[in-house]
Amino acid sequence: MQSVEQSFVAWAKMRARRLPQVKLGIGDDAAVLAASGLDTVVTADSLMDGVHFHLDQVDPKRIGHKLVGVNLSDLAAMAARPTSLFLSMCLPNSEEAEQTDLLAAEIYEGVCEAAEKYGVALAGGDTNCWNGPLVLHMTAIGEAADGQVWTRSGAKQDDLIVVTGPLGGSILGKHLDFTPRLDWVEKVHGKIDIHAAMDISDGLSVDLLRMCDASHCGAVLELDKIPFSPEAEELSRTDGKLPVEHALGDGEDFELLLAVAPEDLAPLQALVGAEQALVCGTFTSRTGLWSRQGAKIHQLTSSGYVHGR
Amino acid sequence: MQSVEQSFVAWAKMRARRLPQVKLGIGDDAAVLAASGLDTVVTADSLMDGVHFHLDQVDPKRIGHKLVGVNLSDLAAMAARPTSLFLSMCLPNSEEAEQTDLLAAEIYEGVCEAAEKYGVALAGGDTNCWNGPLVLHMTAIGEAADGQVWTRSGAKQDDLIVVTGPLGGSILGKHLDFTPRLDWVEKVHGKIDIHAAMDISDGLSVDLLRMCDASHCGAVLELDKIPFSPEAEELSRTDGKLPVEHALGDGEDFELLLAVAPEDLAPLQALVGAEQALVCGTFTSRTGLWSRQGAKIHQLTSSGYVHGR
Structure with a gap:
């Protein structure tokens, strides 16, 4: 020793x-x-x-x-x-x-x-x-940076659920080689009013529920809008899960999860590019985590299992 | 999990x-x-x-x-x-x-x-x-506290080697229940010019050598002055080591080791009490770690083994 x-x-x-x-x-x-x-x-x-x-x-x-x-x-x-x-x-x-x-x-x-x-x-x-x-x-x-930090607890009803990149399948390599979103923050901080922020370390569904709990609200994810990575697709070809289930349930994406007022989306996308400010749902006053596909709404499990697939 | x-x-x-x-x-x-x-x-x-x-x-x-x-x-x-x-x-x-x-x-x-x-x-x-x-x-x-920290690197030739309490045998209990010397520091900081300080976590001889290296000097420990704890004595009754060897070699005492100018000893002892400012040797310009007993000087090993015992 x-x-x-x-x-x-x-x-x-x-x-x-x-x-x-x-x-x-x-x-x-x-x-x-x-x-x-x-x-x-x-x-x-x-x-x-x-x-x-x-x-x-x-x-x-x-x-x-x-x-x-x-x-x-x-x-x-x-x-x-x-x-x-x-x-x-x-x-x-x-x-x-x-x-x-x-x-x-x-x-x-x-x-x-x-x-x-x-x-x-x-x-x-x-x-x-x-x-x-x-x-x-x-x-x-x-x-x-200027005395103002972002926390998990400021998401409001009707805020958009925004993520900074496609999700899922990080086990194929990204979990070792991801880039922490410091540049993204540098561009946005002080210019856009980010209501709530956290990084996605345990999977979108688990971490979004944590943000909802901290913010005393709920969220509806639009299943068709959740951005999944090529790696999520690659995994889904062999393991029988949907790519969106990987995007919801896989951990260690290390993208940011944010709550942004609807009117701030266009200025945000103008700053960072649309591909780094991807909307995948809406925060709601009704607590809990929900998924919507077409007209169907279901409660989401923390594993990211998609109901009725 | x-x-x-x-x-x-x-x-x-x-x-x-x-x-x-x-x-x-x-x-x-x-x-x-x-x-x-x-x-x-x-x-x-x-x-x-x-x-x-x-x-x-x-x-x-x-x-x-x-x-x-x-x-x-x-x-x-x-x-x-x-x-x-x-x-x-x-x-x-x-x-x-x-x-x-x-x-x-x-x-x-x-x-x-x-x-x-x-x-x-x-x-x-x-x-x-x-x-x-x-x-x-x-x-x-x-x-x-006032912008001034104590480091390991300021010990000077002729400074006294001071420790805040008796050493050795912490394995019998003190290693779990010691008191970090925050009160001692509170009393002394800003009042006495402490030239160098560190805590004794790996044993007096190892840590004193580290202080000497950082301060580009050496040290002579007076074997008869090194304060050993009752627990060091207790261990020495069964394991054949001298109590002073426990004081030198045992880890996790978490007393402070300090370099103090000779003229600052009396004011220091007046502040904290003589039993919490125990002198056990002197820093020297000659590098290395030495022990003196009577007229005999020997190089000390980092284990605290006492030569010729």
């Missing part, structure tokens, strides 16, 4: 890019971030071997990318500008210590690449070895 | 005390902390079953206390005032879902108790289930 920690921390300190928002980075008991005068936005997410990735099937660097992505996606959903990341690794002991060092270095490299891509500093964390599977944890810190 | 997450988040949101520094707490994609105008200090630490505790031998609430303690100890070492905590749990799946819920609730209760004790808000985190052992992760956020 000691050997990984010591050599690793020394190398990690060199590898991480220095950015001015970090006054004191890797190597002390804690990191010091310069005061910005803005509210601080904080999110935390873990990735575990066998749950969020399979270490024996994927390049560890891509796991590092994913770890950064899921955390930045949460900050994007709050309209926060990310400033710094904190990485914790629980590394599985190997017969040979070099194996553990190599794994740590590859994950770290992936985290650093992603941090550089999105202009965020890797400012600290901790590293441990154990006899369990790989667990990665990240805390991402951002600032509220 | 869903059932724990959903019911747990709802309960957790109710249970966590609200404090004014948290503008938006548990339940959204991220938490929002009010801008303070001060630098932000961030630390992260993980605890893993089989490494930092044994779940089958300890009340889960005490694990929650320890998790808060290790993180606040890091903030104390930086002279930061803690404001908020973020808890992530990787919970082992049980045959019965209630078992997992119960474990989550007990740990959470311990975390909440400790958070209340130290006046810190629990502001967010994430909860997952998996087929691995329990892993807990915490990120603690604080503010730099």
Whole structure:
């Protein structure tokens, strides 16, 4: 345990890019971030071997990318500008210590690449070895761009349900290589009044119901309008589900889910393009989650199973 | 996984005390902390079953206390005032879902108790289930009390090596129930010029060497002055090590290790009491870690083994 920690921390300190928002980075008991005068936005997410990735099937660097992505996606959903990341690794002991060092270095490299891509500093964390599977944890810190964050709780009756891209089938690759919607937020924040926002991590139907619960309203999804990805179609060819069921039920899309007033749709689409502001239904005063296809309305299950198909 | 997450988040949101520094707490994609105008200090630490505790031998609430303690100890070492905590749990799946819920609730209760004790808000985190052992992760956020943090890197030749309490034998209980030295810091910060500080988590000899490396100096420990705990004595009666070897080599004391100019010792002891400012050696310009007993000087190993005993 000691050997990984010591050599690793020394190398990690060199590898991480220095950015001015970090006054004191890797190597002390804690990191010091310069005061910005803005509210601080904080999110935390873990990735575990066998749950969020399979270490024996994927390049560890891509796991590092994913770890950064899921955390930045949460900050994007709050309209926060990310400033710094904190990485914790629980590394599985190997017969040979070099194996553990190599794994740590590859994950770290992936985290650093992603941090550089999105202009965020890797400012600290901790590293441990154990006899369990790989667990990665990240805390991402951002600032509220102009003091205004987006939350889940502001959706109103008659707001449109908008998503930033096609959904479903992310298991075929997108769950590792998605792009957190920071650019989208940058374009829209302060220009369009977004009533509510969250990222779609557990599937459209589950996450939309969470937004409805937080906003004390309900929602009707138009089944024919829900945008599904080519990967959702690909899966549906072999597993007997409809593509729209993948779009509703699959997790880890990491697109944004938004509540937007009908009159704001055209200006929103003018800013980001129609293909990144896709309407798939309407929020309602009646609570619960409903699907409409033609004249038929059914209650939706959280798995995304489509009634009467 | 869903059932724990959903019911747990709802309960957790109710249970966590609200404090004014948290503008938006548990339940959204991220938490929002009010801008303070001060630098932000961030630390992260993980605890893993089989490494930092044994779940089958300890009340889960005490694990929650320890998790808060290790993180606040890091903030104390930086002279930061803690404001908020973020808890992530990787919970082992049980045959019965209630078992997992119960474990989550007990740990959470311990975390909440400790958070209340130290006046810190629990502001967010994430909860997952998996087929691995329990892993807990915490990120603690604080503010730099008057813009001045303590670091590891300021120790100077002739500074005294000072610790805040007796060392060794924490495995007998203190590693779960220690008190992070926030009160000590509160009394001293801004009044005494502390040249360097860190908390002793991996043992005096290992951590002192880290401070020396960061400060580009060395240190001589006076073996007869190193304060050892009754627990270090208790262990030494059966395992054949000297009590001072336990004080040097045992981890998880979570006392502070400090570099203090000789002329500042008396004022420091006047503030905190002589028993909380114990001198055990001197920093030197010659690098490396050395022990002195009478006229004999030896290089110290990081395990704390005492030469020629």
